[in-house]
Amino acid sequence: MKSERKCAIILHGGAGDLSNLSTNELGRLTRATTKALERGFESTKGKTALDGVQDAVLTMENSGLFNAGIGSVFTLSGRIEMDAAIMNGRNLSCGAVGAVSNVRNPILLARRILEETDHSLVVGRMARRLAEKFGLAGTVLPSNKRREMWKQMRKNPAKYLKKNIAYASDTVGAVAIDAKGNIASGVSTGGLWLKLDGRVGDSALVGAGLYAENEAGGVAATGIGEAIMNVLLAKIVHGYMSTGRSAMDACKFGIENITAKKGPNTAGLVAIDSQGNFGYALNTKTMIVASMSEGMDRPTAKILTDRSLA
Numbered sequence: 001m002k003s004e005r006k007c008a009i010i011l012h013g014g015a016g017d018l019s020n021l022s023t024n025e026l027g028r029l030t031r032a033t034t035k036a037l038e039r040g041f042e043s044t045k046g047k048t049a050l051d052g053v054q055d056a057v058l059t060m061e062n063s064g065l066f067n068a069g070i071g072s073v074f075t076l077s078g079r080i081e082m083d084a085a086i087m088n089g090r091n092l093s094c095g096a097v098g099a100v101s102n103v104r105n106p107i108l109l110a111r112r113i114l115e116e117t118d119h120s121l122v123v124g125r126m127a128r129r130l131a132e133k134f135g136l137a138g139t140v141l142p143s144n145k146r147r148e149m150w151k152q153m154r155k156n157p158a159k160y161l162k163k164n165i166a167y168a169s170d171t172v173g174a175v176a177i178d179a180k181g182n183i184a185s186g187v188s189t190g191g192l193w194l195k196l197d198g199r200v201g202d203s204a205l206v207g208a209g210l211y212a213e214n215e216a217g218g219v220a221a222t223g224i225g226e227a228i229m230n231v232l233l234a235k236i237v238h239g240y241m242s243t244g245r246s247a248m249d250a251c252k253f254g255i256e257n258i259t260a261k262k263g264p265n266t267a268g269l270v271a272i273d274s275q276g277n278f279g280y281a282l283n284t285k286t287m288i289v290a291s292m293s294e295g296m297d298r299p300t301a302k303i304l305t306d307r308s309l310a
């Protein structure tokens, strides 16, 4: 039997550009991130890493402050279509949903797909039916602020359709390691503002938006889904950790790679390696990150900037 390990969790509230937010708005985001971290850490300690990432992501989906769950952004036609995935590093099992609209917490649907079906990724009619079968069906009612933004953006969609990170931020994600050394990752997003109906991003795709495997570590990505999918960002980071590199080195390597191939302002990463070390990196202006491990007095939640990592 494996010896007891130190539990740890790291999460992000999206890579992008928060430089225009007021102090009050930044404070609200930081408090919501800290609440999600505390919830996720408790579940990681009391249950498993898989429960920890699920509950951290769930808390952010329910806050309405992030682009996930009830805070999701609109498609070009004014719909809400969300992606989410969760992966268990103990046995590489995963559950994911793409472009779902009748569920308030896509991460819970992804978890049920992992646990209760033979499949890894479900979309369309059957994703809707599974949400109903599992008692997870519900309507996402976006805030008036989000709807007003959509109306304004809809007047000049070309300006926003260039996959601009400023309009892609706030995807949420978490990685945890529990006392048995099991590692898990989870992500959830409303995707890009004004995306086409039916577009699915990296957050539904294992190897792109997330990866977890006990021997190496786990990773969760945020940013422009198309760029992240093109390079399989999470698998790059996992592959680097599997050579014995730390989570921090692996995140830096992943960001250097995507920056070289797809340009700056494309992604952010958080990770935990098999030794329980944290990693994070970004090539965007900002990314909210929070982490907690046994032995730490209190959680840290901070808004990282590209300069703070230089």
Ligand code: GLY
Pocket (backbone or CB within 6 Å): 168, 171, 189, 190, 191, 192, 200, 201, 202, 203, 221, 222, 223, 224, 225, 226
């Ligand atoms: N990373 C979120 C998305 O592009 O959908």
